[in-house]
Amino acid sequence: MTAPTLSWNPLWDLRQLLAYPFMVQALEAGTIAAVLSGVLGWYMILRRQTFAGHTLSTMSFPGAAAGALIALPAALGYYAACIIAAVAMARRPDAHDSGGGLQSARIGTIGAVGLAAGFVLLSLSNSILGGLDDLLFGSFLGITPAQVVTLGVVAVAVLATLAVIGRPLLFVSLDPEAARALGVPVRALEVAFLLMLGLTVAATTQITGALLVFALLVSPPAAAQRVAARPVVSMVLSVVFAIVVIWCALIAAYFTTYPLGFYTTTFAFALYVAALVGRAAVPALRREAAA
């Protein structure tokens, strides 16, 4: 079998790309994860809960290790660990914690405990857990059709929920006091959001790995929020950016020898830099045109 090489014929390239089922499944899973993290990441950036998102992503390590120990699929371990961590984070915030400092401390503690638990579980299971690298830095090999179906179900559930609570959640995220005065259940929405974020992180981690989840969860929405000031527009942009990043990364990883995680992160970073530069350049050009 020859290694796939990129030609100048896009049709031929596409046929090579879709020649193996594993690659089709990777593209499907990548797209679903990109849509989910484009939307949920958008809210996460807005709500300044990036640290919570990061901690949730490291929870996939103990999750996968626990799954390996009791012979369950790793994906199940991911979802379970992320939901448990989200519930732990969602505990009622302290009344005096106006800046969120105490909550950050709690999230940090949860993260440390989770990683330590993962380490112990890993040694208990005698390192049955194959491919620690893949777990941490992502892989597009070996995504099963069942995993894709699970991803799809999770995505539909999360996005359907968000369709119902999306607008009040935006209100609560931007202006909690005014929302509370109008009778919006602020607290319930905050908890619901953390749970949905946990599910999204668990889903995305399966493609990007625990450490590089931010390539999809942070960079695309951060870039989108730089360039658009209307919530709907910037949310759509965020999803488009995430999909572009994961597709480019999967294609690049398929045709070259470097790992997926490297490409995902590089493309996401390039996109973010482009958004920053564009944001700075456009008003300057407009001023010049006006002058």
Added chain:
Amino acid sequence: MTSETDARASRPAAAGRPDAGPVVEVHDAAVRVGGRTIWSQVNVTVAPGQFTAILGPNGAGKSTLLKVLLGMLPLASGSVRVLGAPPGVRRDAIGYLPQHRQLETAARIRAREIVRLGLTGAHWGVPLPLVRRATRRDESRRVDEVIAMVGADAYALRPFGELSGGEQQRILIAQAVVRRPGLLILDEPLDSLDLPNQAAVVGLIREVCTRERVAALLVAHDVNPLLPALDEVVYLANGHAFQGPVHDVITTERLSALFGVPIEVLTTRDGRLVVVGQPEAPHHHGHRHVHADHADHDHA
């Protein structure tokens, strides 16, 4: 709940409110927080369309009174009715402007969206693109209308975080009135504004009262910028309240008795009142600039 039913429900809230009855009725009320009585035997009445200020020294329980009206704090005794119902029942007919709002997370969001959230932010579900087109058009028209009323057309499409303190306050007032409330409650809306902006915001609230036929209840610690526009004053001091028209309450004798320190009320040549020697105003002024000063920069 759909946008359509909500839009219909919010309109009668303004049109259908009993014009005869008062908007706020507090009768012989007392509040206790942590075993301490904040105030007692308080009577307050606000008529529709009236502009009333709640004044008094720090710690007199001004914000406590607002919390009672919003249904966030129960009375220890007495009774209170807001828009003809117990407090907390007619929430969506009250426009509320909390104190010291920076909306840090909204820095990169268009100001117009902040106003729109006041109208639709509490609605569940997605606005369906085709079915609700007429409703959405009505909503957009209403949002544009209040933005024009507060004079924010020029910067409504800019990110909220790029606006000056005065511009942000106008946007937040637009957000509070966009649902056509019967009562507007404003907690220290002049705080962190410079003098010209204070006068402009007071004039704006007066205009909103008249044009939207909404009663405004405003908490402030400095009475002077408000005096030209006010109908009624509620003075809270020493655990009690005194309410009356501006010219009855804002007198040298009354204020000196309420505060227990000499206060002078002067009349300028054009008939305006000026209060001199209000005990807490200057000392409060100093520290409120600490957290307010970056909101004060005028980008224009």
